[in-house]
Amino acid sequence: xxxxxxxxxxxxLTRVRWCDSFLCRLRGLMFRPELGEGEGLLLVERRESRVGxxxxxxxxxxxxxxxxxxxxxxxxxxxxxxxxRPFYAPRASAQYTLETFPELLTKISIGDELVLEK
Numbered sequence: 001x002x003x004x005x006x007x008x009x010x011x012x013l014t015r016v017r018w019c020d021s022f023l024c025r026l027r028g029l030m031f032r033p034e035l036g037e038g039e040g041l042l043l044v045e046r047r048e049s050r051v052g053x054x055x056x057x058x059x060x061x062x063x064x065x066x067x068x069x070x071x072x073x074x075x076x077x078x079x080x081x082x083x084x085r086p087f088y089a090p091r092a093s094a095q096y097t098l099e100t101f102p103e104l105l106t107k108i109s110i111g112d113e114l115v116l117e118k
Contacts, residue, residue, distance in 0.1 A: 001042075001116055001118055002014055003098070005114060006113035029099050030060060044096055048094060054088060062083060074112070076094050077092060081099075
C-alpha cells in the first residue's frame with residue numbers, strides 16, 4: 001500500500017504494511033536492523049484511544065517517526081521515538097500509529113489528512 005498526503009497529493013510512503021493482529025502490533029519494528037526510506041508499518045487498533053495507540057521502543061536499534069492518526073486518517077500527533085524508551089503516547093486519541101523513517105516528520109503536520117491506497 002502507498003500513503004499519500006491529501007492536501008498536496010504527494011506520495012509519502014511507497015510500502016506500508018497493515019498491522020492489525022495483536023502479535024504484529026506487539027512486535028512492531030523490534031529486532032529489525034533498519035527501515036528503508038519509503039517504508040512504514042501501520043499499527044491498527046479497533047477504536048481510537050490514547051493508551052491503546054501508545055508504543056514502546058524496547059529492542060529498537062534506530063529512531064523512528066511515530067505518527068498517530070484518528071479514524072479519519074487525520075494526524076493527531078507526531079514524535080521522534082528514540083531507541084530503548086519505555087513509552088510514547090499521542091496527545092489525542094488515535095486509531096492508527098504509523099512507524100516509519102524520521103525524515104517523514106518534516107513532510108507532515110498535525111491536522112493533515114493522509115490517504116492509504118492499494
